[in-house]
Amino acid sequence: MRKIAGAAVLTAVEMRAAEAGAFDRGDDAVAMMQRAGHACAAAVGRLSAGAEVLVLCGPGNNGGDGYVIAASLAAAGQPVRVAALGAPNTDTAVQARTGWHRPVEALGEAFPAPVLVDALFGIGISCPLDDTVVAALSRLGEAARLTIAVDLPSGVDSDSGARLGCPAPVDLTLALGALKPAHLLQPAAALCGTVRLLDIGVDASATAQVIGPPTLPEPGPQSHKFNRGMVAVVRGRMAGAAELCATAAMHAGAGYVALLGASMPGAPHALVRRRLDDEALADRRIAALVVGPGLGRDDDMRALVERALASEHALVIDGDALHLVTPEQLRTRGGQIILTPHAGEFEALFGRSDGSKLDRARAAANASGATVVFKGPDTVIAAPDGRTRLAPAANNWLSTAGSGDVLAGAIASCLAAGLDPLAAAAAGVWLHGEAARRCGAAFIADDLARALTQARAALT
Ligand SMILES: NC(=O)C1=CN([C@@H]2O[C@H](COP(=O)(O)OP(=O)(O)OC[C@H]3O[C@@H](n4cnc5c(N)ncnc54)[C@H](OP(=O)(O)O)[C@@H]3O)[C@@H](O)[C@H]2O)[C@H](O)CC1
Numbered sequence: 001m002r003k004i005a006g007a008a009v010l011t012a013v014e015m016r017a018a019e020a021g022a023f024d025r026g027d028d029a030v031a032m033m034q035r036a037g038h039a040c041a042a043a044v045g046r047l048s049a050g051a052e053v054l055v056l057c058g059p060g061n062n063g064g065d066g067y068v069i070a071a072s073l074a075a076a077g078q079p080v081r082v083a084a085l086g087a088p089n090t091d092t093a094v095q096a097r098t099g100w101h102r103p104v105e106a107l108g109e110a111f112p113a114p115v116l117v118d119a120l121f122g123i124g125i126s127c128p129l130d131d132t133v134v135a136a137l138s139r140l141g142e143a144a145r146l147t148i149a150v151d152l153p154s155g156v157d158s159d160s161g162a163r164l165g166c167p168a169p170v171d172l173t174l175a176l177g178a179l180k181p182a183h184l185l186q187p188a189a190a191l192c193g194t195v196r197l198l199d200i201g202v203d204a205s206a207t208a209q210v211i212g213p214p215t216l217p218e219p220g221p222q223s224h225k226f227n228r229g230m231v232a233v234v235r236g237r238m239a240g241a242a243e244l245c246a247t248a249a250m251h252a253g254a255g256y257v258a259l260l261g262a263s264m265p266g267a268p269h270a271l272v273r274r275r276l277d278d279e280a281l282a283d284r285r286i287a288a289l290v291v292g293p294g295l296g297r298d299d300d301m302r303a304l305v306e307r308a309l310a311s312e313h314a315l316v317i318d319g320d321a322l323h324l325v326t327p328e329q330l331r332t333r334g335g336q337i338i339l340t341p342h343a344g345e346f347e348a349l350f351g352r353s354d355g356s357k358l359d360r361a362r363a364a365a366n367a368s369g370a371t372v373v374f375k376g377p378d379t380v381i382a383a384p385d386g387r388t389r390l391a392p393a394a395n396n397w398l399s400t401a402g403s404g405d406v407l408a409g410a411i412a413s414c415l416a417a418g419l420d421p422l423a424a425a426a427a428g429v430w431l432h433g434e435a436a437r438r439c440g441a442a443f444i445a446d447d448l449a450r451a452l453t454q455a456r457a458a459l460t
C-alpha cells in the first residue's frame with residue numbers, strides 16, 4: 001500500500017485502456033485479478049489481525065477481486081466468509097469464483113463480521129444502488145469495526161465523484177492500479193476514508209495527478225530579496241484581504257512583497273507599502289501581481305483590473321476580479337495567468353455546466369488560456385495544455401473568511417519564485433493545505449498565513 005501523493009488519476013475509460021494495454025503486452029485479466037486480490041488480501045489480513053472478515057462480492061470484476069481476496073485469506077488461515085449479490089457475470093470473475101470453495105451467503109441474509117470488505121462495485125457501476133443493497137451495506141457496515149472498500153466504495157461514480165444511490169462511508173479504500181477522480185472529488189472523497197494505492201502491474205501514466213510536496217527553490221549565497229521573487233498585491237476597497245494575501249506571500253517564501261495602495265496599521269513591518277500608480281504597476285521587478293482580494297466590483301475597480309491586465313506581469317486573479325474579466329479577454333491577453341475561483345466565482349466566469357469538476361476545470365483552462373484553481377473541499381487545478389492536478393481533502397477548518405486570500409498569496413509566492421503556473425498553483429495549494437494541517441482546529445486566516453512559514457520550512 002502506498003500513499004497517494006503524486007499518483008496518477010485515471011477515468012474509467014483511461015483505466016480500462018491501461019488494463020487493455022497490459023493485456024496487449026502479454027498480461028491477462030485472470031493474472032491481473034489475482035494480483036489485485038492478493039494485494040488487497042495482504043492489506044486486509046494485516047489490518048484485521050485475525051478477526052473474522054466478511055467479503056461482499058458483486059457480479060462484475062470488483063466482485064471477482066472479492067473472491068480472490070476471500071480465497072487468499074482462507075488459505076492464510078484467516079476466518080473469512082463471502083456474501084454475494086448474484087452470480088459473477090464476467091469470465092474473469094467466474095474464474096475467480098471457482099477459487100472460493102466454501103458457501104456463499106446471499107447478501108440480504110448475511111451475518112455481520114468485525115471486518116467488512118466491500119467488493120460489490122468499482123468503476124463499472126452504471127446506475128444507483130438498489131435499496132436492498134443500500135440496506136445490506138448499511139446494516140453490515142454499522143456492525144463492523146473496520147470497513148474496507150475494494151477500488152471504490154460501492155455506489156459512487158468513478159469519474160465525477162457523484163453518489164449513485166446512498167453509498168456507505170468506509171474506513172479505508174484500496175485503489176487498484178491508479179487513483180480515480182472519485183477518490184478526490186466530493187462527495188465520494190468523503191466516503192473513501194483513508195485512500196491507499198495498490199500496484200497491480202498496470203502502467204498508469206496520466207495527465208491528471210494528485211499534488212504532493214513541491215520542490216521549491218532554496219535561497220543561496222547569491223540570493224537577494226528581488227531574485228527570490230517579488231510579489232505585488234493590488235489593494236482594493238477592503239485592505240484587510242489584500243494585506244492577508246500579502247502576508248501569506250511573505251510567509252510562503254517571497255523575498256519582497258509590496259502592497260500597492262493605502263494600507264491599514266497593523267500589517268507586518270516587512271510589508272512594503274507603495275502608492276498604487278502607473279510607476280508601481282510598471283515595476284519590472286514584479287514577478288507576480290495579485291489582483292482581486294478585497295477588490296470590490298465597481299467601475300473604478302474594473303478599470304484597475306484592466307490596468308493589471310495591461311501590464312506584462314504574471315498574474316494571480318482572485319476574488320472580486322474574477323467577476324470583472326471574461327475568458328476571452330484572458331485568452332487574448334495571454335501570458336502567465338492563474339485564476340483561483342471558488343464555485344460561485346467559477347460559475348460567474350465560466351457559466352454552469354453538468355460535467356465533473358475535473359471536466360469543468362479543464363474546459364475553463366482551455367477557454368481562458370489560464371491555469372485554473374477550481375477551489376473547494378475538492379480542489380482541481382487545470383492547465384490550458386490539459387495537465388491536471390487534484391488535491392487530497394484538506395482541513396475542513398479552512399472554511400473560514402480570508403482562507404482564499406491566503407491561498408492567492410501562497411500561489412503568487414511560488415509563481416514569483418519561478419515555477420510555471422501549473423507547478424506554482426499546485427505548490428501553493430499544497431502549502432495552504434499543509435499550513436492548515438499544522439494549524440489544527442478553529443484557526444483564523446491570519447494564523448493560516450503565518451503557518452505558511454512552517455509549511456514552507458517542512459520542504460527544506
Ligand atoms: N481487468 C479488469 O477489468 C480488472 C478490474 N478490476 C476490478 O474490476 C472493477 C471493474 O469491474 P467491472 O466488471 O467493469 O465493474 P464492476 O465490478 O464495478 O460492476 C459492474 C457489474 O455490476 C453491474 N451493475 C452496475 N451498476 C449496478 C447497480 N447499480 N446495481 C446492480 N448491478 C450493477 C453491471 O451490470 P451492467 O448491466 O451495468 O453491465 C456489471 O455486471 C474495478 O473497479 C476493479 O475493482 C481489477 O482490480 C483489475 C483488473
Ligand SMILES: [K+]
Binds near residue numbers: 062121152
Ligand atoms: K467496491
